[in-house]
Amino acid sequence: MPDEAFIEQLNRGYVCPPDAGPAWRAAAVAGIDLSLIELSLAKTPWERWVEHDDALSFSLQLRDSVSKHYGEA
Amino acid sequence: MEKLKALIEKLAAGGVEFVVVGGYAAVAHGASLLTRDVDICCRFSVENLRRLVRTLDEFHPKHRMTPQKLPLELTDEFAARLKNLYLDTDLGVLDCLSEVLGVGDFDEVLRQSIEINTPSGKCRVLSRDALIRAKETMGRTQDKLAVIQLKAIQERLLADAAPRDR
Numbered sequence: 001m002p003d004e005a006f007i008e009q010l011n012r013g014y015v016c017p018p019d020a021g022p023a024w025r026a027a028a029v030a031g032i033d034l035s036l037i038e039l040s041l042a043k044t045p046w047e048r049w050v051e052h053d054d055a056l057s058f059s060l061q062l063r064d065s066v067s068k069h070y071g072e073a
Numbered sequence: 074m075e076k077l078k079a080l081i082e083k084l085a086a087g088g089v090e091f092v093v094v095g096g097y098a099a100v101a102h103g104a105s106l107l108t109r110d111v112d113i114c115c116r117f118s119v120e121n122l123r124r125l126v127r128t129l130d131e132f133h134p135k136h137r138m139t140p141q142k143l144p145l146e147l148t149d150e151f152a153a154r155l156k157n158l159y160l161d162t163d164l165g166v167l168d169c170l171s172e173v174l175g176v177g178d179f180d181e182v183l184r185q186s187i188e189i190n191t192p193s194g195k196c197r198v199l200s201r202d203a204l205i206r207a208k209e210t211m212g213r214t215q216d217k218l219a220v221i222q223l224k225a226i227q228e229r230l231l232a233d234a235a236p237r238d239r
Contacts, residue, residue, distance in 0.1 A: 021229070023221075026225070027224070030218075033105065037103055037104070037105055037222060037225065041103045045101035045102070045189040045190075045198065048100050048101055049097070052078075052108075053077050053078055055107060056107055056108075056109070059107060
């Protein structure tokens with residue numbers, strides 16, 4: 001059973017690591033989801049482009065679906 | 074299906090002199106942005122533009138900003154007068170720029186670029202420092218968000234690269 005502190009941390013969302021610098025903390029304050037950046041930094045530039053194109057295609061499909069739902073297409 | 078990355082591979086394979094800039098460069102550096110187009114800075118010489126047109130030909134490039142969506146056709150006189158090309162192709166939207174605000178012309182952009190690997194070869198991307206400078210100069214809301222991310226990435230990577238006391 002996870003303890004209260006762990007559950008509280010999960011509910012709070014992203015927590016800056018203790019050694020995070022001012023730019024990293026400023027990005028967190030600005031609302032940037034830095035966990036996505038951390039995932040991205042673990043990939044090569046090409047892998048980032050592949051993931052980006054997949055996400056873009058999916059978002060365009062969603063947009064088309066929403067347009068069709070409202071009869072806008 | 075968007076194939077922006079395929080655009081880059083085709084241009085590289087076609088021998089076009091170019092550097093990836095803009096939002097797609099920010100993605101390459103690790104930013105979590107979604108962009109609809111690929112921005113490249115390329116040498117606007119007649120020879121290079123000919124290579125660009127030849128490479129894109131099978132993907133039906135059209136001038137995106139013209140109401141008639143005119144197909145991309147190139148004469149030497151037309152090429153000599155161009156500064157930018159805003160295209161729509163079967164692979165996606167491609168903007169070709171002769172210079173980048175805050176960085177300079179193609180030679181300067183090339184000097185401030187890095188080489189990255191793709192499955193079909195290598196291509197060049199504007200360096201993180203230069204990209205931050207370009208986006209700060211542009212100053213639009215979307216650029217400011219990119220700068221916040223790029224500066225955080227820069228700080229993190231520099232810290233990771235720095236020797237640490239044990």
